[in-house]
Amino acid sequence: MELIAPIDAVFLLAESREQPMHVGSVQIFEPPEGIGREFAQTIHDHLLDCDEVQPRFRKRPATIFGAPRAAWTYDDHADLSYHVRRVGLPTPGGPEQLLDLVSGLHGALLDRHRPLWEFHLIEGLADGRFAMYSKMHHALIDGVTAQRLLQRTLSPEPAEPGNVPWNLPRREKAESAKGSLLGGARELVSMAAGPTLAKLVGKTVLKQQVAMPFDAPRTLFNVPIGGARQTAARSWPLERLQQVRKATGATMNDVVLAMSAGAVRSYLLDHDALPDKPLIAMVPMSLRAPGEADTDGVKVGAMLCNLGTDRTDPVQRLQVISESMRASKAAYDSLSAVQAMAVSALMLSPLAVTLVPGLIPWTSPPFNLVISNVPGTRKPLYWNGARLDAAYPLSIPFDGQAMNITLAGTGDNLDFGLVACRRTVPDLERMLDHLENALKELEHATA
Numbered sequence: 001m002e003l004i005a006p007i008d009a010v011f012l013l014a015e016s017r018e019q020p021m022h023v024g025s026v027q028i029f030e031p032p033e034g035i036g037r038e039f040a041q042t043i044h045d046h047l048l049d050c051d052e053v054q055p056r057f058r059k060r061p062a063t064i065f066g067a068p069r070a071a072w073t074y075d076d077h078a079d080l081s082y083h084v085r086r087v088g089l090p091t092p093g094g095p096e097q098l099l100d101l102v103s104g105l106h107g108a109l110l111d112r113h114r115p116l117w118e119f120h121l122i123e124g125l126a127d128g129r130f131a132m133y134s135k136m137h138h139a140l141i142d143g144v145t146a147q148r149l150l151q152r153t154l155s156p157e158p159a160e161p162g163n164v165p166w167n168l169p170r171r172e173k174a175e176s177a178k179g180s181l182l183g184g185a186r187e188l189v190s191m192a193a194g195p196t197l198a199k200l201v202g203k204t205v206l207k208q209q210v211a212m213p214f215d216a217p218r219t220l221f222n223v224p225i226g227g228a229r230q231t232a233a234r235s236w237p238l239e240r241l242q243q244v245r246k247a248t249g250a251t252m253n254d255v256v257l258a259m260s261a262g263a264v265r266s267y268l269l270d271h272d273a274l275p276d277k278p279l280i281a282m283v284p285m286s287l288r289a290p291g292e293a294d295t296d297g298v299k300v301g302a303m304l305c306n307l308g309t310d311r312t313d314p315v316q317r318l319q320v321i322s323e324s325m326r327a328s329k330a331a332y333d334s335l336s337a338v339q340a341m342a343v344s345a346l347m348l349s350p351l352a353v354t355l356v357p358g359l360i361p362w363t364s365p366p367f368n369l370v371i372s373n374v375p376g377t378r379k380p381l382y383w384n385g386a387r388l389d390a391a392y393p394l395s396i397p398f399d400g401q402a403m404n405i406t407l408a409g410t411g412d413n414l415d416f417g418l419v420a421c422r423r424t425v426p427d428l429e430r431m432l433d434h435l436e437n438a439l440k441e442l443e444h445a446t447a
Contacts, residue, residue: 001062001073004139009070011139012061014398018227020109022116023146024135024394026102026233026417029386031128032158040123040130043384044086047121050164053078056140057166060115078115078166089124098125099231102133106394106419107229110137119165129389134165138396143374144286147393147408154381154388162383215304217275219268221402222365225421232420233392234432235413240439247446248315250322253373255442256414257281257325258318260371260405261307262438263431265317268309270430278320279307279368285332286375303328304367314441369403370395376409392417403428 004012015021031039055074062073089097101122110116116137123130136146153163163169216222241255250258261279268274283303305328308320374393381388393406394417402424407416416435420428 008139022135026392027132028390032385050167053166084119086121093124093126103231158382216280216365217277226423228422230422230428232418232428244442254322257321259438263434265309266434278310281305281371282367284372372406374408
């Protein structure tokens with residue numbers, strides 16, 4: 001048994017039927033040529049045969065000294081027949097049927113009495129492809145680590161056998177990892193106990209004129225939500241966004257944010273609900289070094305970005321976003337990873353208000369939505385000979401934040417995964433058309 005890190009415990013404490021706190025992904029695979037329907041059965045058998053389960057995939061919450069969700073315990077054996085499931089789509093097996101199925105799976109809570117993950121093999125797609133939907137509790141994993149795990153299950157060569165996330169080849173960890181963790185904890189405690197954190201915020205955030213919590217206007221996204229989810233997904237050629245980036249000098253992430261901002265603006269205009277003040281997005285940033293070991297738990301910071309939704313011109317909107325992101329990045333550049341986590345926690349502390357029942361309608365939102373760009377891979381990848389065509393990340397809407405936009409790169413595409421409260425955002429698929437139109441506006445304005 002081990003204690004749960006405070007930031008990871010938050011995701012367990014905040015979870016409710018209306019607010020499942022797991023992250024997921026839908027991967028679409030093209031089977032090898034000449035393979036029949038028995039391929040799915042072969043894959044399922046292979047998954048169940050990989051019955052050595054590493055510790056991260058045997059963790060579940062436990063009570064210690066009378067405090068629930070304060071510690072992790074480990075199951076001796078994970079029941080793979082429960083965690084790994086085979087599902088068939090109803091006819092005609094198109095994208096609509098796939099996303100309907102995934103929406104239901106993503107809205108269901110993980111069983112706290114078992115390790116907090118599920119893996120669904122989905123067959124019956126009309127075009128002959130198959131899909132895999134996976135989900136894992138956010139207390140165990142963050143978006144960057146989830147993407148790294150996905151990539152480690154795959155191979156750059158079709159002939160190589162694929163791995164499974166719960167039994168990956170072991171990596172050598174740096175000998176100083178434990179010491180670094182303890183040192184980081186001491187640094188965090190030291191900052192919290194004294195004036196250091198306040199000074200950091202004053203010097204690195206306030207002086208940069210960064211967007212702050214409660215600067216955001218209230219929108220139709222910022223209301224109490226229900227537990228049912230709706231998902232939407234689409235891919236865009238990376239080259240299209242690259243052309244806008246080259247023409248404007250913005251970063252790729254700036255272009256992604258501008259594309260999302262234009263879509264959100266159009267969606268709110270459709271509902272006669274666009275506020276005069278610009279919307280504010282929370283943009284997660286990974287605090288893991290490129291070669292850092294994929295430790296359990298969450299290691300992310302947070303930047304707040306002005307989306308410029310009060311601007312009608314798409315290029316002006318992109319400029320506002322670029323300036324806002326530059327200021328946020330400058331505010332964090334001089335901080336260590338631990339300091340960045342501490343400042344991010346203080347910036348996001350107003351979210352605690354949203355956990356108090358009944359207060360959301362009476363408080364301003366700390367931000368309007370989360371937009372997350374998770375690093376992907378440009379090279380083709382395969383799993384047991386099947387080519388990965390797309391990998392749509394699916395994240396967490398929560399009370400007062402009814403919609404989430406997350407994207408990752410797969411080959412020459414950017415794969416957007418949208419998740420929303422089904423009741424609050426019933427026509428989520430319209431956001432996909434708005435994203436396309438927003439990109440076209442940027443292309444036309446910068447051609």
